[in-house]
Amino acid sequence: MTQPTANSNATxxxxxxxxxxxxxxxxxxxxxxxxxxxxxxxxxxQQHQTDKPNPYIVxxxxxxxxxxxxxxxxxxxxxxxxxxxxxxxLAAAEWDTVAEHWAGLGYYARARNLHKGAKQLVAVIDxxxxxxxxxxxxxxxxxxxxxxxxxxxxxxLHRYGVICDGNVKRVLTRWAAIDGDITKSATTKDLWALAxxxxxxxxxxxxxxxxxxxxATLCTRSKPACLLCPLKDDCLAHAEGRETDYPVKAxxxxxxxxxxxxxxxxxIDGNILWLQRPDNGIWGGLWSxxxxxxxxxxxxxxxxxxxxxxxxxxxxxxxxxxxxxxxxAEFTTAEQIIHEWLTENQLVAxxxxxxxxxxxxxxHSLTHFHWYLTPQxxxxxxKQMTKLNEKLAxxxxxxxxxxxxxxxxxxxLPRAMIKIIER
DNA sequence: CTCCAGGAAA
DNA sequence: TTTCCTGGAG
Numbered sequence: 001m002t003q004p005t006a007n008s009n010a011t012x013x014x015x016x017x018x019x020x021x022x023x024x025x026x027x028x029x030x031x032x033x034x035x036x037x038x039x040x041x042x043x044x045x046q047q048h049q050t051d052k053p054n055p056y057i058v059x060x061x062x063x064x065x066x067x068x069x070x071x072x073x074x075x076x077x078x079x080x081x082x083x084x085x086x087x088x089x090l091a092a093a094e095w096d097t098v099a100e101h102w103a104g105l106g107y108y109a110r111a112r113n114l115h116k117g118a119k120q121l122v123a124v125i126d127x128x129x130x131x132x133x134x135x136x137x138x139x140x141x142x143x144x145x146x147x148x149x150x151x152x153x154x155x156x157l158h159r160y161g162v163i164c165d166g167n168v169k170r171v172l173t174r175w176a177a178i179d180g181d182i183t184k185s186a187t188t189k190d191l192w193a194l195a196x197x198x199x200x201x202x203x204x205x206x207x208x209x210x211x212x213x214x215x216a217t218l219c220t221r222s223k224p225a226c227l228l229c230p231l232k233d234d235c236l237a238h239a240e241g242r243e244t245d246y247p248v249k250a251x252x253x254x255x256x257x258x259x260x261x262x263x264x265x266x267x268i269d270g271n272i273l274w275l276q277r278p279d280n281g282i283w284g285g286l287w288s289x290x291x292x293x294x295x296x297x298x299x300x301x302x303x304x305x306x307x308x309x310x311x312x313x314x315x316x317x318x319x320x321x322x323x324x325x326x327x328x329a330e331f332t333t334a335e336q337i338i339h340e341w342l343t344e345n346q347l348v349a350x351x352x353x354x355x356x357x358x359x360x361x362x363x364h365s366l367t368h369f370h371w372y373l374t375p376q377x378x379x380x381x382x383k384q385m386t387k388l389n390e391k392l393a394x395x396x397x398x399x400x401x402x403x404x405x406x407x408x409x410x411x412x413l414p415r416a417m418i419k420i421i422e423r
Numbered sequence: 424c425t426c427c428a429g430g431a432a433a
Numbered sequence: 434t435t436t437c438c439t440g441g442a443g
Contacts, residue, residue: 067429072440106438109432145431166429183434221428222442252427280433282437365425366438415439 017194018176023234027175028200028207034230035210040217043070044077047155048206055131056087058156059121059141062148063114067107070216076105087125091118099285099412108284108414113143133157146192154205163208164188164195167215172198173247174219177236182247219243257370258330259294259361262420263338264377267385267401274407275334276398282366287400287411289420290338291373293330334397341388362423364416375420 017024040046045061047053060080064073080101084090090098095115102111120141124132132138138149146164153161169182172194180187199207218225224243226232237243265273274287331339361372380388385401392399400411404421407413 063430065429066431067438069428069440104439106440107430109437110430113431143431147430170428185434249428284437363424364438367436 017197018178018236019234024197027198027231028203030230031210031214032200032203032206035206035213038228039210039213044074044081046209047158048209053156053158053205055152055156056121057081058152059087059117059138059144059148060090060114062151062156063110063117063143064105066110066148068105072105076102087118087121087131090115091122095285096412099287100410101412103286103412104415104418106415108286110143112279112285116142117144131157133159135161151208154208158205160199160201160204161208162192162196162199162204163211164192165212167212167219168195170221170247171211171215171219171231174224174237174243175231175235177240177246179246179248181250183250254299255365255369256299257297257372259296259372259374261292261294261376262362262373262417263290263292264375264420265290266377266379268380268382269401271401271403272407273388274400274402274411275332275392278332281332283414285412286414287407288414288417289375290335292335292339292342294374296330296369333395334392334399337391337395337397338388341391345384362416362419364419371416373416373420375423 041049045057047058061073061077064077064080080090083097083101084093093115095112098111098115099108102108102114105111121131124130124137132141135149135153138144138152139146141149144152150161150163151165153159154163155161169191172178172191173182176194178187178190178194180190182188182191214229214231218229222244226235226238226243229235229238232238235243237246263273267273273290275290276287277283277285279285361374364371364373389399400407402410408418408421
C-alpha cells in the first residue's frame with residue numbers, strides 16, 4: 001500500500017536523515033524498551049528512578065564524563081560527592097583542594113570551569129532560589145556546552161533536553177549511514193537535527209541515558225554487538241556490514257615531539273621544589289616539577305623508533321635558543337626565572353658532571369604532541385635556595401618545597417609527575 | 424609500543 | 434579550527 005500524501009510529504013522533508021518516517025518514529029520506543037531490559041540502572045549519578053532529581057549530581061557527573069569513561073570517573077565522582085556533597089560546598093572550596101580531587105582525570109580546564117561554575121550556580125540559587133531551569137541558563141555556566149546542558153535538562157531536571165555527544169554521534173552515523181566528516185560543523189549540525197528528531201518530548205532523560213548506554217555497551221567503536229541491538233533491522237551501516245566505517249573522521253596529522261628536562265631540585269632537608277602552573281595551557285592550575293625546554297621536532301621522527309635522549313649538547317642548544325622566540329613560547333614565567341638562576345649558578349653547565357644526573361626520559365603523549373621528560377636531580381645549598389625563593393616570591397609564583405610523598409598526597413599532580421616520582 | 428576517543432573554550 | 438590529558442584497544 002502506498003503512503004498517504006501527508007506522509008509522503010513528511011518523508012521527503014526527512015530524506016536528509018536517510019531513514020523513513022516509520023523508522024524515525026519507532027527509534028525511541030525500540031531504544032527505550034531495550035534500555036528498560038538491558039541498560040545500566042545502577043550508576044551512582046543516575047536520577048531516572050527518582051521524582052526529585054538532583055541537578056548538582058548530574059552536572060558534576062556530566063562534566064567528569066565529558067571526555068572520560070564511566071569506570072575511570074566512578075572513584076573520582078565518589079570522592080567529590082564525599083568532600084563536596086552540595087554545590088555550595090564545591091563553590092566554597094579552595095582551588096587547590098578541587099585540583100587535588102581532580103588530579104589524574106585530565107583536561108584540567110574542566111576542573112577550573114567546574115569550580116567557577118559552582119560559584120556561578122550558587123549565585124543563581126541565591127538569587128532565584130533554585131538551579132537554572134532552562135537550556136540557555138545552563139549554557140551560560142562555565143564548562144557546560146550544548147550537549148552537557150541538554151543532558152542536565154533531561155536527566156538532572158526531568159525536563160526536555162537533547163544530547164549529541166560522541167556516543168550519540170557513533171550510533172546515529174551508523175544507523176543513518178551519515179558519511180560526512182563528524183569533525184566538520186555541517187555534519188555536526190545534521191547530527192544534532194537528527195538527534196532532535198529522534199528524542200521523544202516525554203522521557204527525553206531516559207532516552208539520553210539509553211543512547212549513552214547503547215553507545216558505551218553495544219554500539220562500540222570496534223566490535224559492536226549488533227545482534228543484541230534494537231536498531232539492527234533498519235541500521236544502514238549494519239545492512240552493508242560496514243559498522244566500523246562510521247563515524248567518518250579526517251585523518252590526524254602526525255604529532256610533533258617535545259623534549260624537556262624535569263628538575264628534581266633537592267634542598268638540604270631532602271625536599272623538592274614544586275611549581276603551580278599558570279591557569280592556561282598544559283596542566284593549568286596543577287603542580288609540576290620545574291621543566292626546562294630542550295627542543296621540539298616536527299611530525300614523526302623519521303625512521304627513529306626510540307626516544308631521543310637529550311644530552312649535554314642539547315643543553316648547549318638551550319643556551320643558544322634561549323635568546324630566540326622559542327624561549328618565551330616554551331617556558332612559564334617561573335621556569336624562566338629558574339633557568340636564569342641555574343645559569344647564574346652555573347648549574348646547567350655542570351650537567352655533564354655528577355651534579356646533574358641524567359636518567360631515561362618518560363614519554364607522555366598529549367593530544368597534539370609527544371612529550372619526553374628527562375628527570376634530572378640536583379642538590380641546592382641553603383644560600384642558593386634562599387636566593388631562588390626570593391626571586392620566585394618577587395614574581396608572585398606559587399611554589400612549595402615538599403618531599404615526593406607529601407607532594408603526591410597533598411598537591412594536584414598530573415599523571416606525568418606521578419610517573420616521574422614513582423621512578 | 425602506537426593509535427584512538429572525547430566537549431568546551433578560545 | 435586548535436588546544437587541552439588519560440586510559441584502553443589494537
